[in-house]
Amino acid sequence: MDVQQLIQHLPQNVDLTSAAAASFAAFLAVHLGPYAWDRYHLKSIPGPFWAKFSDAWLAWVAANGHRSEEVHKLHEKLGPVVRIAPNHISIADPDALQIIYAHGSNTLKKSNFYDAFVSIRRAIFNTREKADHARKRKIVANTFSQKNVIEFEPRVRIYVGQIIDQWDRLSKLAAADGSGDEGESGWYGKDERLWLDVLPWMNYLAFDIIGDLAFGQPFGMILKAKDSAPVAVSQDAAMDSYGKECKVIEVPAVKILNDRGDYNATLGTMPPWVRPYVRKLPWFSQGSEAAASVAGMAVAAVSRRLTTPTDRVDILSKLQQGKDENGEIMGPEELTAEALTHLVAGSDTTANSSCAIIYYLAAYPHVQEKLQKELDEALGSEDEPVTTYEQVKRLTYLEVVILEVLRLHSTIGLGLPRMAPEGGLTVHGTYFPEGTILSVPTYTLHRDKRVWGDDPEIFRPERWFEENSAKMHKAFNTFSFGPRACVGRNLANLELLIIVSSLLRRYDFVLKNPGDALGTCEGFLRKPTDCWVGLRRRAL
Numbered sequence: 001m002d003v004q005q006l007i008q009h010l011p012q013n014v015d016l017t018s019a020a021a022a023s024f025a026a027f028l029a030v031h032l033g034p035y036a037w038d039r040y041h042l043k044s045i046p047g048p049f050w051a052k053f054s055d056a057w058l059a060w061v062a063a064n065g066h067r068s069e070e071v072h073k074l075h076e077k078l079g080p081v082v083r084i085a086p087n088h089i090s091i092a093d094p095d096a097l098q099i100i101y102a103h104g105s106n107t108l109k110k111s112n113f114y115d116a117f118v119s120i121r122r123a124i125f126n127t128r129e130k131a132d133h134a135r136k137r138k139i140v141a142n143t144f145s146q147k148n149v150i151e152f153e154p155r156v157r158i159y160v161g162q163i164i165d166q167w168d169r170l171s172k173l174a175a176a177d178g179s180g181d182e183g184e185s186g187w188y189g190k191d192e193r194l195w196l197d198v199l200p201w202m203n204y205l206a207f208d209i210i211g212d213l214a215f216g217q218p219f220g221m222i223l224k225a226k227d228s229a230p231v232a233v234s235q236d237a238a239m240d241s242y243g244k245e246c247k248v249i250e251v252p253a254v255k256i257l258n259d260r261g262d263y264n265a266t267l268g269t270m271p272p273w274v275r276p277y278v279r280k281l282p283w284f285s286q287g288s289e290a291a292a293s294v295a296g297m298a299v300a301a302v303s304r305r306l307t308t309p310t311d312r313v314d315i316l317s318k319l320q321q322g323k324d325e326n327g328e329i330m331g332p333e334e335l336t337a338e339a340l341t342h343l344v345a346g347s348d349t350t351a352n353s354s355c356a357i358i359y360y361l362a363a364y365p366h367v368q369e370k371l372q373k374e375l376d377e378a379l380g381s382e383d384e385p386v387t388t389y390e391q392v393k394r395l396t397y398l399e400v401v402i403l404e405v406l407r408l409h410s411t412i413g414l415g416l417p418r419m420a421p422e423g424g425l426t427v428h429g430t431y432f433p434e435g436t437i438l439s440v441p442t443y444t445l446h447r448d449k450r451v452w453g454d455d456p457e458i459f460r461p462e463r464w465f466e467e468n469s470a471k472m473h474k475a476f477n478t479f480s481f482g483p484r485a486c487v488g489r490n491l492a493n494l495e496l497l498i499i500v501s502s503l504l505r506r507y508d509f510v511l512k513n514p515g516d517a518l519g520t521c522e523g524f525l526r527k528p529t530d531c532w533v534g535l536r537r538r539a540l
């Protein structure tokens with residue numbers, strides 16, 4: 001009998017305040033303790049005391065919003081192999097990336113952590129079965145081929161142009177009256193600068209781009225300067241109405257997605273049999289409602305596309321055309337689940353990364369100047385405010401600035417959990433039985449002195465030009481490796497190059513509070529909490 005079966009046999013009405021219940025708990029601890037201690041045959045691996053017995057330690061750390069930092073501290077104290085849950089081992093070793101994530105017939109399956117992220121139905125990100133995933137991946141990988149991504153570029157440039165128009169407009173207002181406040185994104189003028197929090201703006205930008213590409217129309221957040229997007233009133237009603245119009249309302253999509261990531265990342269650390277009960281707790285039930293609203297956005301978008309066919313080139317149209325190896329296209333529900341996945345996977349990741357890039361450039365003025373010099377030399381007298389991919393794709397300093405921020409900020413910093421296959425697996429000289437959950441913590445890997453030298457905490461883009469840069473690229477895990485690596489990397493790369501080069505060519509940035517670190521809060525993603533900067537038009 002395992003622990004789960006045992007608990008199901010417990011009396012239903014135990015009064016936990018009574019002495020009898022306390023004795024019973026003590027009895028369980030004494031008799032189950034040794035079993036719990038070594039039920040996975042991992043007792044020799046160091047880790048926090050409570051993590052050996054229960055998933056609660058990891059769930060608690062995840063819910064507190066600093067999982068990557070906490071796991072990093074453990075590795076600093078206990079070494080490269082650490083037990084972070086009874087059956088979950090974190091391995092901070094660059095060589096482990098190839099074993100745990102890389103291509104090959106023995107590719108490890110994603111763990112049940114990903115079940116917490118299922119909404120509508122399984123999509124490419126949370127499909128765990130290899131054959132099902134390979135089918136979806138074939139269609140989706142084609143959607144994000146470099147050739148297709150170049151076709152998406154004009155749509156990306158529209159929204160970068162909109163944000164520049166907005167910042168130019170607000171700069172003029174700020175210069176005219178010296179202060180002001182608009183929409184949700186409060187701003188003010190002082191010292192000839194426009195002061196604002198760039199985080200919401202980067203969210204509006206990423207959401208409008210991905211809304212346009214994955215849902216067929218932008219949310220209009222940049223123009224409204226507001227976190228607001230249309231969703232179907234009821235997911236169930238909308239699911240029945242494919243091919244017909246469905247009623248929509250406006251909701252704060254950025255907030256909803258943030259809630260969804262935080263909630264799912266904590267839920268995913270818990271055993272599956274606990275999750276239905278935990279979902280009923282207040283914080284989680286709010287998260288469930290948020291997740292349903294997000295699903296409603298995708299339903300409304302796909303329903304609209306099926307109602308009104310179009311010849312526009314976007315992610316949705318490429319997905320609609322995509323065929324699996326049997327020549328089958330995706331049905332409406334599968335299409336909706338994939339479109340939703342692209343909204344989730346392609347919005348916050350890009351927004352957080354762009355925000356972190358602006359933070360580091362504002363915090364390190366000499367890097368900002370060097371980058372602007374490179375941009376000025378490359379762009380010459382070009383006066384179109386939005387750069388093109390062609391103009392900036394070979395700018396080496398721009399490339400290493402982006403790489404260095406992605407390394408340090410690591411918007412996906414936590415170890416992505418995979419399951420040891422049949423027959424078990426040896427990693428870093430240790431054997432792990434079948435079913436052990438293994439992960440490589442990106443945040444820690446990106447601070448490994450064996451790879452990055454003696455100053456891994458320092459923002460220094462020049463490191464990427466040094467002799468051991470091949471080793472750095474091998475350990476750079478921002479987009480993961482292997483068959484489950486980021487399928488949208490080409491798009492992310494194009495977006496970041498255009499966003500950063502356009503904004504840095506036009507404005508210079510200073511931090512509102514120089515010396516302040518970038519505050520973060522982690523769910524599935526490490527998100528900046530805010531990033532207040534003063535920006536000013538450059539004289540070109």
Ligand code: HEM
Nearest residue numbers: 124125345346349350353412478479480484486487488492
């Ligand atoms: C800076 C931006 C981005 C970063 C850092 C990033 C990072 C990642 C990482 C680390 C994974 C692996 C997740 C896991 O195994 O659990 C992943 C998967 C994925 N990403 Fe990205 N991503 C970014 C942008 C995008 C964009 C723009 C899209 C598409 C619009 C996208 C779509 C996906 C999808 C669909 C998956 C699941 C792939 C699969 O399981 O086969 N990502 N991403």
